[in-house]
Amino acid sequence: MISTLQSRRRGADGDPAPRLAYGADYNPEQWSRDVWEEDVRLMREAGVTVVSVGIFSWARIQPGPDTWDFGWLDEVMDLLHAGGIGVDLATATASPPPWLTTAHPEILPVTANGETVWPGARQHWRPTSPVFREHALRLVREMANRYKDHPALVAWHVSNELGCHNIYDYSDDAARAFRVWLRARYGTLDALNHAWGTAFWSQHYSDWEQILPPRLAASHPNPTQQLDFKRFSSDALKEHLRAEREILRELTPDVPVTTNFMVMGGTKGMNYPAWADEIDFVSNDHYVHPGPQDRDELSFSANLVSGIAGGRPWFLMEHSTSAVNWQPVNVAKRPGDLARDSLLHVAHGADAVCFFQWRQSAAGAEKYHSAMVPHAGADSDLFRAVTDLGATLKALAPVAGSEREPARVGVLFDWESWWASEQDSHPTSLLDYRQEALDWYSALLALGIRADLITTRADLARYGLLIAPVLHVVPAELAKEFTRYAEQGGHLVTTYFSGIVDENDHVWLGGYPGALRELLGIRVEEFGPLLAGESVELDDATTGTLWTDRVTVADADTQVLARYRTGVHAGRPAVTRRSTGGGSASYVSTRLGVDGLVSLLPRLLEPAGVHSELPADLRGRVELTVRRGETGRFLFVVNRTDDTVPVTGLDGEVLLGSADADGALVLGPREVAVLRRPAG
CATH class of the missing domain: 3.20.20.80 (Glycosidases)
Structure with a gap:
């Protein structure tokens, strides 16, 4: 309209x-x-x-x-x-x-x-x-x-x-x-x-x-x-x-x-x-x-x-x-x-x-x-x-x-999980649903990966990688949809405190992560929230805060991507991935923060065949967003830094942007360039 x-x-x-x-x-x-x-x-x-x-x-x-x-x-x-x-x-x-x-x-x-x-x-x-x-x-x-x-x-x-x-x-x-x-x-x-x-x-x-x-x-x-x-x-x-x-x-x-x-x-x-x-x-x-x-x-x-x-x-x-x-x-x-x-x-x-x-x-x-x-x-x-x-x-x-061109990565944001996960009398009052989702998004930006923020109303099948952080409320039908998604070639990633309750806030019994337990091929008997300021180290050199889970691998197709090196769960799985059908389902049992997710994400992106569309020297320095309409594809290149960034490896008609003395496109601090390419 x-x-x-x-x-x-x-x-x-x-x-x-x-x-x-x-x-x-x-x-x-x-x-x-x-x-x-x-x-x-x-x-x-x-x-x-x-x-x-x-x-x-x-x-x-x-x-x-x-x-x-x-x-x-x-x-x-x-x-x-x-x-x-x-x-x-x-x-x-x-x-x-x-x-x-x-x-x-x-x-x-x-x-x-x-x-x-x-x-x-x-x-x-x-x-x-x-x-x-x-x-x-x-x-x-x-x-x-x-x-x-x-x-x-x-x-x-x-x-x-x-x-x-x-x-x-x-x-x-x-x-x-x-x-x-x-x-x-x-x-x-x-x-x-x-x-x-x-x-x-x-x-x-x-x-x-x-x-x-x-x-x-x-x-x-x-x-x-x-x-x-x-x-x-x-x-x-x-x-x-x-x-x-x-x-x-x-x-x-x-x-x-x-x-x-x-x-x-x-x-x-x-x-x-x-x-x-x-x-x-x-x-x-x-x-x-x-x-x-x-x-x-x-x-x-x-x-x-x-x-x-x-x-x-x-x-x-x-x-x-x-x-x-x-x-x-x-x-x-x-x-x-x-x-x-x-x-x-x-x-x-x-x-x-x-x-x-x-x-x-x-x-x-x-x-x-x-x-x-x-x-x-x-x-x-x-x-x-x-x-x-x-x-x-x-x-x-x-x-x-023009409309925003869909990315290959979707980050699922769910209002009911936001509401329910932060209610009182939970394992921790320190959980911040929106911050966890933002951390995943920031990590994707740092890697130069375009991603869509989506809701459960979206068509999940269009995404090669679907990240669902702290998806606390999972009705039975949504769990089935995730299973179909993975079996048909999609790659799901979810985190601690996900799949725990149904739409009535009733716990899915039999062990955590509840509704997603079989899909993920793991079982958790008890939550392990961390005190403020407490942390654990993983064997991939990342650090976890806020939460840990005592993860048991329950399926032969589940691979351990990282283990805890310190803490009460030292030696146990921290990050897992289960292959199923043509896809997979991965679980991250602690809060890794932006830096930790930047380290982990390439291993999660690779099976989905998702790579940055940006030249290597621009990744993390600029954000790329694409709109598409009848008159072309519009590439918005946004400087994420306070430094000057030469824009190399991206071509198209310059609708907005400035050039240096040699005629090359340059982004000054906090500047934006817009390039148009043919609609096809």
């Missing part, structure tokens, strides 16, 4: 050809009328083509229960259209106005401790509140009727960052909705009691009304109740998304609908793969967290968004031009970071690059968050960098509409 947005935008600005969209959140209500015309002038100067408007405007649009003020928004929409700028119009339901929370405090969320979340920030509403839903949908209908025929409208933006602050609500509204959800999932109390294992701790339910969300309890709440509440909470927000979307589709069937995901860092409450089919195109917000893997994490997240979108183009709705305001220390970006961060998202499938926000606020909680127009104004290095990026995106117009 990005193409639909492009065609509607072309109608607004007269541009006959698709291009990569460029823009920001635009909040004109924060500024006086005399600033608006300057904004449009500067947007045109910067190459802006689309802005998101109205995100936090509910109180301005509806200042009272039966009072509406659209005049200012009408004027903004007209100004933007006259300037050739399309509008991704928000439904404005993200934060309810003070008059609504004063009249109806029952819409306010409640924490697990029973505390009310009061107004004063944002997203202070219950996803399951029928009162909030009524008022929100009334606003959506008013917005859609008002602007359905406006020529600036190119897309609808449902709410904003759904679940960012209100994913978990433990109110009575949530309790009632949770029971409805559980009835639909289980049908009978007997089925629920079995799934939740309520024979333990005298938790057997004899009436649906006895069931509550996992509120503050005397000890660890029921683990399956916790897991189901996570599922329910994600679904409750998805239902709100659907409710707004249905009104928009009813009144504006030709206008695409999206909402901005937050695939980044530790944002894990929303099961985005389950949301992707509810919108016409996937959008995402991403902010860099400074650290040793900061740009690898950016690549990881952008790659995962592409996986959620099924490889189709998507919309980068928000990221930052420089510093944010909400980290403990908010570091400004270095020269070149703004462009590299933006283009790395494009490399992984983004057809739009947008920032929060257009003009840096003078007041409010985000006044120290960077923007396209900073406090210093247009006469600033930051705005000049913004304008340069606009020109770059215009030059990359041929990339628009």
